Amino acid sequence: MPGLGTQLKRLGKHSVIYGLGGLVSRILAVLLLPLYTRYLTPSDYGKVETLIALTTVLGILLAMGITSAFFRFYFDSPDADQRRLVVRTSFWFTMGMATIGLVLGLALSSQISDVLFGSSSAADLVAASFVGLWAGMNWAQITSLFRVEERSVAFVVASVVNILVTVGATLVLVVSLHQGPLGVIVGNFIGTLTVYFALLAYRREQLGLQFDRTLLREMNRFGLPLVPTAVFLWVTNFSDRFFLVKLTDTREVGLYSVGVRIASAMVLLLTAFRTAWPAFAYSIDDEREAKHTYGFVLTYLVVATTWVATGLTLLSPWFVEWLAAPAFSSASRVVGPLTLAAVAFGGYIVVAIGIGRARRTQFNWVVTGAAAAVNFALNVILIPRYEMMGAAIATVAAYLTMFLGMAWRAQRIYPVPYQWRRVVTAGLAGVALVVAGKLAGVGLGLAVALSLAYPLVLVPLGFYLPVERKAIGARLRLARP
Numbered sequence: 001m002p003g004l005g006t007q008l009k010r011l012g013k014h015s016v017i018y019g020l021g022g023l024v025s026r027i028l029a030v031l032l033l034p035l036y037t038r039y040l041t042p043s044d045y046g047k048v049e050t051l052i053a054l055t056t057v058l059g060i061l062l063a064m065g066i067t068s069a070f071f072r073f074y075f076d077s078p079d080a081d082q083r084r085l086v087v088r089t090s091f092w093f094t095m096g097m098a099t100i101g102l103v104l105g106l107a108l109s110s111q112i113s114d115v116l117f118g119s120s121s122a123a124d125l126v127a128a129s130f131v132g133l134w135a136g137m138n139w140a141q142i143t144s145l146f147r148v149e150e151r152s153v154a155f156v157v158a159s160v161v162n163i164l165v166t167v168g169a170t171l172v173l174v175v176s177l178h179q180g181p182l183g184v185i186v187g188n189f190i191g192t193l194t195v196y197f198a199l200l201a202y203r204r205e206q207l208g209l210q211f212d213r214t215l216l217r218e219m220n221r222f223g224l225p226l227v228p229t230a231v232f233l234w235v236t237n238f239s240d241r242f243f244l245v246k247l248t249d250t251r252e253v254g255l256y257s258v259g260v261r262i263a264s265a266m267v268l269l270l271t272a273f274r275t276a277w278p279a280f281a282y283s284i285d286d287e288r289e290a291k292h293t294y295g296f297v298l299t300y301l302v303v304a305t306t307w308v309a310t311g312l313t314l315l316s317p318w319f320v321e322w323l324a325a326p327a328f329s330s331a332s333r334v335v336g337p338l339t340l341a342a343v344a345f346g347g348y349i350v351v352a353i354g355i356g357r358a359r360r361t362q363f364n365w366v367v368t369g370a371a372a373a374v375n376f377a378l379n380v381i382l383i384p385r386y387e388m389m390g391a392a393i394a395t396v397a398a399y400l401t402m403f404l405g406m407a408w409r410a411q412r413i414y415p416v417p418y419q420w421r422r423v424v425t426a427g428l429a430g431v432a433l434v435v436a437g438k439l440a441g442v443g444l445g446l447a448v449a450l451s452l453a454y455p456l457v458l459v460p461l462g463f464y465l466p467v468e469r470k471a472i473g474a475r476l477r478l479a480r481p
Helices: 004-031 033-039 042-063 066-074 080-107 111-115 122-148 151-178 181-204 212-225 225-248 251-260 264-283 287-323 326-357 359-384 386-415 420-440 446-453 465-481
Strands: none
Touching: 004 359, 033 251, 042 080, 042 122, 042 181, 042 212, 042 225, 042 251, 066 080, 066 122, 066 212, 066 264, 080 122, 080 181, 080 212, 080 225, 080 251, 111 122, 111 212, 122 151, 122 181, 122 264, 151 181, 151 420, 212 225, 225 251, 225 359, 251 264, 251 287, 251 326, 264 326, 287 326, 287 446, 326 359, 326 420, 359 386
């Protein structure tokens, strides 16, 4: 039986590889901010972000939890024929549902534009967004094969090619052809479609004409209860754009979205981890080893995300100044709350896996529903008065509710020895550094210093275990000249 160190190294290796692919994506996304903020008005950018939010929730509804079920059922049997059947059934179900969504979206594009923006003038943006929805749903399913096979390098290669084609297409459409927000949306799915069709040819033997209705019903029985959970997650993550566009204006959505982009380094870290996590977590056969590993994973993930969140929050004014036009400078105010929310979301990802392992997903929606209700109520109360800062505060409160609620529920179903004292210590240390830096109004140099000091602050707080102190000391001795 592999030890804890071996398991963590395996998770870390795949997370790092996925993270390298995500790093390219996030760097390019950040580097595109000057493009977006100079060639698009805040209102145009707000429309793009609103449509991204819409197609995200529609993708959740149309997929009906099949991706989560795919990961769980793929590892149920080592038999190659059974695994191939799971792959094919998932693939054709996703293809069918995505096509239904595309047809309806194209047919109703004018009506959707009128509901969202008060006129049908953005119908072309809506139609293009539904093409992106089709591409995104099918892309997610076909690249899941690399994840269950733990072929993280192949996954990253496909992702990076997708990104590079997307960026090239976006530059041509927005800068050379002056297509504005339509160019952004179309550019975003050109790369996905290009690589998707290449992967279809590569996977043609695995993706034969085979479909098992009995298997699909079993997978839906597992996955459908997760759909309300995913929808409520969307409400928590994206609905603030709709509240902002209705309670303020699309300009405020554009400003808020720039703050979201600056905080996207947290998304990079969590995306890398979340991509590797399900296949890794379900692949550990021994229950005792799984629980022991999960306990340490939560602690180390909170440390990593809190450190990144601390740095991003302290340095956010300079990031916005460097990357965005002056009209977007106020976006830095929301970076701190959004990164704190991401720390809580990372914790949620870890603790929720126990319920999936036990196949007791039927009531996950209660927890995420409570978080969505908190988010909804606070958006309505806070946005009219505090605008985008109210949306950011609502997001923090919702994710903290979700993390704590899921931890309580998961421990009742699948108890794991999480290291709660260390988790709380790691989180509060980051908050304390941010508060100290903001109250003191520090300059760039001191902000960098405070960010780098985070792991040192944990020492007097008694965070590190003896074995960790010993390992750190050994590495520092080796690093000496």
